[in-house]
Amino acid sequence: MVYDVIIIGAGVSGSAVARELSRYKLNVCVLEKGEDVCSGTSKANSAIVHAGFDAAEGSLMAKLNVEGNEMMGDLAKDLDIPFKRNGSLVVCIHKEELGGLQELYDRGIKNGVKELRIIGKEELLKMEPNLSDNVEGALYAPTGGIICPFMLNIAMAENANVNGVDFRFNTKAEKLTRDEEGIWHIRTNNGEYLTKYVVNAAGVYSDYFHNMVSKDKIHITPRRGDYCLLDKEMGSFVSHTIFPQPTKLGKGVLVSPTIHGNLIVGPTAIDIEDKEATATTQAGIDDLMTKAGMHVKNLPIGRKVITSFAGLRAHEDHHEFVIGEVKDAPNFIDCAGIESPGLTSSPAIGRMVAGIIRDLAKPEEKENWIGTRKGILNPANLSLEERNDLIKKNPAYGQIICRCESISEGEILDAIHRPLGARSLDAVKRRTRAGMGRCQAGFCSPRVMEILHRELGLSMEELRKNDSASYIVFERTKEV
Amino acid sequence: MNKYDIVIIGGGPAGLAAAVSAKKAGNDNILILERDHELGGILNQCIHNGFGLHTFKEELTGPEYAGRFIKEAKELGIPYKLNTMVMDISKDRVVTAMNREEGMFEIQAGAVILCMGCRERPRGALNIPGYRPAGIFSAGTAQRLVNLEGYMPGREVVILGSGDIGLIMARRMTLEGAKVKVVAELLPYSGGLKRNIVQCLNDYDIPLKLSHTVVDIEGKEHITAVTIAEVGPDRRPVPGTEERYTCDTLLLSCGLIPENELSRAAGIEISGITSGPIVNESLETSIPGIFACGNVLHVHDLVDFVSEEAERAGKNAVKFVQGLLSHEHGGEISLKAEGGVRYTVPSTISPARMEDTLTVRFRVADVFKDHYVSVYFGNDRVQHRKRQIMAPGEMEQIVLKKDDITKLPGLESITVRLEKE
Numbered sequence: 001m002v003y004d005v006i007i008i009g010a011g012v013s014g015s016a017v018a019r020e021l022s023r024y025k026l027n028v029c030v031l032e033k034g035e036d037v038c039s040g041t042s043k044a045n046s047a048i049v050h051a052g053f054d055a056a057e058g059s060l061m062a063k064l065n066v067e068g069n070e071m072m073g074d075l076a077k078d079l080d081i082p083f084k085r086n087g088s089l090v091v092c093i094h095k096e097e098l099g100g101l102q103e104l105y106d107r108g109i110k111n112g113v114k115e116l117r118i119i120g121k122e123e124l125l126k127m128e129p130n131l132s133d134n135v136e137g138a139l140y141a142p143t144g145g146i147i148c149p150f151m152l153n154i155a156m157a158e159n160a161n162v163n164g165v166d167f168r169f170n171t172k173a174e175k176l177t178r179d180e181e182g183i184w185h186i187r188t189n190n191g192e193y194l195t196k197y198v199v200n201a202a203g204v205y206s207d208y209f210h211n212m213v214s215k216d217k218i219h220i221t222p223r224r225g226d227y228c229l230l231d232k233e234m235g236s237f238v239s240h241t242i243f244p245q246p247t248k249l250g251k252g253v254l255v256s257p258t259i260h261g262n263l264i265v266g267p268t269a270i271d272i273e274d275k276e277a278t279a280t281t282q283a284g285i286d287d288l289m290t291k292a293g294m295h296v297k298n299l300p301i302g303r304k305v306i307t308s309f310a311g312l313r314a315h316e317d318h319h320e321f322v323i324g325e326v327k328d329a330p331n332f333i334d335c336a337g338i339e340s341p342g343l344t345s346s347p348a349i350g351r352m353v354a355g356i357i358r359d360l361a362k363p364e365e366k367e368n369w370i371g372t373r374k375g376i377l378n379p380a381n382l383s384l385e386e387r388n389d390l391i392k393k394n395p396a397y398g399q400i401i402c403r404c405e406s407i408s409e410g411e412i413l414d415a416i417h418r419p420l421g422a423r424s425l426d427a428v429k430r431r432t433r434a435g436m437g438r439c440q441a442g443f444c445s446p447r448v449m450e451i452l453h454r455e456l457g458l459s460m461e462e463l464r465k466n467d468s469a470s471y472i473v474f475e476r477t478k479e480v
Numbered sequence: 481m482n483k484y485d486i487v488i489i490g491g492g493p494a495g496l497a498a499a500v501s502a503k504k505a506g507n508d509n510i511l512i513l514e515r516d517h518e519l520g521g522i523l524n525q526c527i528h529n530g531f532g533l534h535t536f537k538e539e540l541t542g543p544e545y546a547g548r549f550i551k552e553a554k555e556l557g558i559p560y561k562l563n564t565m566v567m568d569i570s571k572d573r574v575v576t577a578m579n580r581e582e583g584m585f586e587i588q589a590g591a592v593i594l595c596m597g598c599r600e601r602p603r604g605a606l607n608i609p610g611y612r613p614a615g616i617f618s619a620g621t622a623q624r625l626v627n628l629e630g631y632m633p634g635r636e637v638v639i640l641g642s643g644d645i646g647l648i649m650a651r652r653m654t655l656e657g658a659k660v661k662v663v664a665e666l667l668p669y670s671g672g673l674k675r676n677i678v679q680c681l682n683d684y685d686i687p688l689k690l691s692h693t694v695v696d697i698e699g700k701e702h703i704t705a706v707t708i709a710e711v712g713p714d715r716r717p718v719p720g721t722e723e724r725y726t727c728d729t730l731l732l733s734c735g736l737i738p739e740n741e742l743s744r745a746a747g748i749e750i751s752g753i754t755s756g757p758i759v760n761e762s763l764e765t766s767i768p769g770i771f772a773c774g775n776v777l778h779v780h781d782l783v784d785f786v787s788e789e790a791e792r793a794g795k796n797a798v799k800f801v802q803g804l805l806s807h808e809h810g811g812e813i814s815l816k817a818e819g820g821v822r823y824t825v826p827s828t829i830s831p832a833r834m835e836d837t838l839t840v841r842f843r844v845a846d847v848f849k850d851h852y853v854s855v856y857f858g859n860d861r862v863q864h865r866k867r868q869i870m871a872p873g874e875m876e877q878i879v880l881k882k883d884d885i886t887k888l889p890g891l892e893s894i895t896v897r898l899e900k901e
Contacts (some may be wrong), residue, residue, distance in 0.1 A: 046534050066506060110493055151824045182676065197557065209634065212606065216498075221519060228607075229604075277610040278611065279609065279610045279696075279697070281607045281609045282609045282695065282717070284609070285607055285609060302607070305605060306602070306605060307602075307603075307604030307605075307609060308609075308611060321666050353517040384584055385583055391578075391580065392583065393583070395580035395581065398579050398580040398582075398583055398584075399565075400515070400565040400581070404741075406565075406567070422603045438602075438605075439599050439600070440600055440602035440603065440605075441598050441602075442599060442602055442617075442618045442620065442621045443599065445619075445621060446621065446624050446625055446628075446629060450629075453810035459837050460629070461631070464614070465613070465614035465667070465701075466614075466701070467701045468701065469614075469701035469702045470613060470614035470615075470701040470702050471614060471702060472614055472615075472633070473625055473629075473631035473633055474631075474633060474635065474728070475631070475632050476630055477631065477656050478656060
């Protein structure tokens, strides 16, 4: 069969495009090399919804950031995912750099960011008593927010899937060619796929696919960012997202509460060659600890870290989103160079790319498109009576599996059996938070394995942490 | 709301011993709440022997040791609920719990005994750089997979940390045919028992590298190798000392943390050193009527001492319910840990409530050879006992006599200190 549209990559951009395209009578398929959505850049970032004052005036990045930020509130409601506008503060610690805040403010106003204002030391310390004593002032952006990057990505993909979009996991696009009739042939490890339109949402690999089909080359540098995630005990250390003043390499090391109540510190910005090199380094973690300490005081980062990780930003040489049909490759649409503020921009990116395809393919809209999704029920949000009714109907909600995050078996079963359901430990973790707490899955992983084994009929040896080689147990012990 | 005189949180070795002792002390209204599907706690996965030498004067396996207490608790008819997670404990001892059959329910307890045990320090908390692949387990998780589920995580193993579970797993994995290449320990001494180093490492020619740590983890999907380096006195890696080991499994045995989420939420005062509740001579926490014992109080190396401690907690909970554990006597004596002693359990003593003798347990901060354990009543040294060797991995104890203390009515503090002479 020939698909109307194939999207390469089920990250947050690809999933946003898939959801927007699912409004139309189109056969859409997403090819993903990982075993789940949200397996690359989208799973390891600051989880921030940026206000939009950073990107250069007039850039596509600025436009989509501000649009995405504005869309996020309704989208989060429609898709039933947690989102909070906790507000961002860009903090200045040198008097001579106060002018930089004004520059950011001016840029923000030109970009269309609302409610921005510069605040003085006194007001700032009242808002955030744990900031360093030598702060001079800050740019305050009340529209800045925090979100769960996994849930945003997963929810958009699930919603697209409910509306008919196919997802092919463990399917790695390898080679793209276009035949005489203009049909794109995508060779993968799982056979060949044919399509009229291609969306290149391949993250750090988007230059690879672009350069395969176009003479006009682009270049993506994987820019590694190391992060530390701190225990929930530290979740209210600050209430706003605290940024330093930006530099050429990016927005700097932020300190922020997460939507789930942890504290996140990061990222570093280290340009590398290897598009898979998501290993943290000692130097990176040391760097974080030093930089985080410049703007906040007495952050017990060393003792309260529950995990550290690194993500790769798809940094395009001109620090700009590359979105549009490629001139010398008809019906091949780039969605490349999506680095920060990519997560924030994703709803707007989805709308823009879908718009390009709509204008080219002129599809009809579906009458029965479903724009909303019900998330995995969180029993902690229920009253005691409601919770007990739920357990009576489904006793699995009465059995706690992850004790750190209080996740019940009912939630894990929901994660496994819903559209694009979880098939690995990490997929369960991203959907339910089981294993994301302070013991880091030490207690619950054998129990989640038993549930996956039982529900999916996979043997214990077949179960994976995430991708194909990530087996958890190797073989049976000796028989007695 | 259901009412019980004594609610015990956790049906592992501490909870079982506390329940049995409370029952024997005359209370008939006890309930054990256990989150797992059977009683016995972590002992169920400890299939090696070496348990019970103090308590039963014989060597038992973990399940055998637990089995004796389970049998006794059942014979005494002590009620328990399995698969039941305690969600909250309030200051006035209302326990909120949940299970499949009853949903969320509340119990008013006359006294509560905290017996939640401890958990392992995960990789994330160790700040080891590198990838985050499959094949990295805390030693206890691997122990569960091997001993309870019957699966081997891998064939070529490196172990970071020389805590007892790591040492036991070095031997267990070896017996299952795996090659344990090295055990690396950050500190200049092992955190495990001497007997485990001899029986689990030396007997199998597994090298123990002290003052070494993992500085890199390779393998994007599954672990393929780790790099180990020597650390200096600042515990930072020394450049040039790196050695690479190929492996498919990394086990972590880098410390145990008392599991006090419920205690903290209840507002119980927690020690920054043990991470367990601060308790008095009756093992009572800062909230009257809430007691703590076993690994939730401070991490033990021998289950025999857990049982002994829990027995005291059980008796004292009965006294509390009977109104015999009064707080009105005043004149509490504080116990101070100094000069190489990290902490003491308990932290305070009330001479009025104290029994005829009191065992005070403590750990030392480093390896001490030919040092004296001294006890001071105020400024007077009253005990002075030479020990050939003391190490952080082995819990130490002193015994105080009530008679000695009541002789000194104004006594404000008792100090435990290590001295060279």
